[in-house]
Amino acid sequence: MTSLRPLAIPAGPGAVAVLPALRQALDGEFAVLPYAAGGQPPDVADASVPEAAVSDAADPEAAVPDGTALVVGTSGSTGTPKLAMLSASALAASATATHDRLGGPGSWLLAMPPHHIAGVQVLLRCLSAGTEPGFVDLSEGFTADTFVAASTTFHGDRRYTALVPTQLARLLDDERATTALAGFDAVLVGGAASPPALLDRARAAGVSVVTTYGMSETCGGCVYDGVPLSDTQIRVDGDGRIHLAGATLATGYLGRADLTAAAFRTDEDGRRWFRTDDVGHLDDDGRWHVDGRLDDLITTGGLKVAPRLVEDALAALPGIAEAVVVATPDEHWGQAVSAAVVLAPADRATDRAVDPAVDPAAPAAGPAAPTLRELRDLLRGILPAHALPRRLLVLPALPLRGPGKPDRSAVAALFADGA
Structure with a gap:
C-alpha cells in the first residue's frame, strides 16, 4: 500500500x-x-x-x-x-x-x-x-x-x-x-x-x-x-x-x-x-451535450424540465449575464421553475425576489432589472410553456461552491427566504 x-x-x-x-x-x-x-x-x-x-x-x-x-x-x-x-x-x-x-x-x-x-x-x-x-x-x-x-x-x-x-x-x-x-x-x-x-x-x-x-x-x-x-x-x-x-x-x-x-x-x-x-x-454533428444532473431536473405539472436549457435561454437574453434555475415547491404545480439571474455589468440591480403569487406585476428592483412577466414574454417561442420561469430572483452575484460551480442549494434557500 x-x-x-x-x-x-x-x-x-x-x-x-x-x-x-x-x-x-x-x-x-x-x-x-x-x-x-x-x-x-x-x-x-x-x-x-x-x-x-x-x-x-x-x-x-x-x-x-x-x-x-x-x-x-x-x-x-x-x-x-x-x-x-x-x-x-x-x-x-x-x-x-x-x-x-x-x-x-x-x-x-x-x-x-x-x-x-x-x-x-x-x-x-x-x-x-x-x-x-x-x-x-x-x-x-x-x-x-x-x-x-x-x-x-x-x-x-x-x-x-x-x-x-x-x-x-x-x-x-x-x-x-x-x-x-x-x-x-x-x-x-x-x-x-x-x-x-x-x-x-x-x-x-x-x-x-x-x-x-x-x-x-x-x-x-x-x-x-x-x-x-x-x-x-x-x-x-x-x-x-x-x-x-x-x-x-x-x-x-x-x-x-x-x-x-x-x-x-x-x-x-x-x-x-x-x-x-x-x-x-x-447531436447530429456527433458532439455530446450535457443537459444537466438527474437530481436537478424539475418536475412541474408532471412534465420534466432540464434547468440547463432554461439557463442557456436566459443567458442569451440582452442584459442577462448569468442564470441558475432551480426547483422550488409549488402547491399547484408540485415544483416551480425558478430562475436566479445576474444582470450584465451596466444593468446590475440589487437582489429582490419576485413571486407572482404575491405580486404578479411587481417590477424588480432598479430600472434596468427585468420583471418576471418580461422574461416570460421574451422566452415564449424559445422554451415550451411549461419550462417558462414562474419565479424570479435578481442577484448581484451567484453563490458559488468549489472551484466556481453555482451553488444550487444556496439559490433554492434564497428563494425560500424571499417567498
Whole structure:
C-alpha cells in the first residue's frame, strides 16, 4: 500500500513550492491529498488514511492502493463529498490526451484554486510537459487586473489556461483582460455549464475557448467541445444518464468500497465504466451535450424540465449575464421553475425576489432589472410553456461552491427566504 500525505497548496504564486512533492507523487514515492493552505489540514490516522476525509460508513482499515498519486475531493453535488483516488498512470493519460487535443505540450497559467482537480491538473500538466507554470495572484480574489498582470509575465511557446465560466465572463467585461485572453493558444472552460452566448462572445473576441466536461473521478475534463479525448468512451443508458470509460478513471473512493461498487462497473469486455449523475445526448454533428444532473431536473405539472436549457435561454437574453434555475415547491404545480439571474455589468440591480403569487406585476428592483412577466414574454417561442420561469430572483452575484460551480442549494434557500 502507498502512504498518503496531506499537501497544503497556496493559491497564487506560492503554489510553486509544492511542485517537488507533486513530482514525487507521480514517481510513486507517496500519494498526496491536496487542501487549501491556511485551511484545516485533514487528520491522518496512520500516514495512509485521513480520518476526517471519510464518513462514519467508511472502512477504518482502508488504505491507498499502490500506484495512487493523488487523492482529491469530489464537489459533493449529491450531498455526499467523496475522495477519488487517481493513479499516476491515469493522470499521465489525462495530461497526454489534453496536450494532444490542444496541439502540443505547453505552459499553463494557474488562475483558480489549486487544491481542486481543475487547479492541480494545471500544475500536473506542466510537470508532464516539462514546462514552468504561471500563477495569477488570488490573495485578494480573482480579478481582471490580476489576470492581466500575470499574463504579461507568463511566457512559453504554447500558452494555456483554465477557467470557470464566471471567470471568463468577468474577463470579457474588461478590454485589457479580453486582449490578454486572446493571446492564449487555448482557454479551457469547465467546472460548470457555459452558456452558449458567453462562448459566442468569447470567440467573437478572438479567444480560443474549449469547453470541458469531466469530474474528479475522470482526472478532470475528458470531453472537450463535446468530443471525448483519446481513449475516453461515452455512452448513455435508457434514462439518458452519462457513463464514461477510459484510461483516466479513478480507481475508486477512499474508504468507501460501497460507493465505489455503485459508481464503477466492469462490462463483459473488461472495460471499467463510471456512472455519472448527469444526463446528456449526442447531436447530429456527433458532439455530446450535457443537459444537466438527474437530481436537478424539475418536475412541474408532471412534465420534466432540464434547468440547463432554461439557463442557456436566459443567458442569451440582452442584459442577462448569468442564470441558475432551480426547483422550488409549488402547491399547484408540485415544483416551480425558478430562475436566479445576474444582470450584465451596466444593468446590475440589487437582489429582490419576485413571486407572482404575491405580486404578479411587481417590477424588480432598479430600472434596468427585468420583471418576471418580461422574461416570460421574451422566452415564449424559445422554451415550451411549461419550462417558462414562474419565479424570479435578481442577484448581484451567484453563490458559488468549489472551484466556481453555482451553488444550487444556496439559490433554492434564497428563494425560500424571499417567498
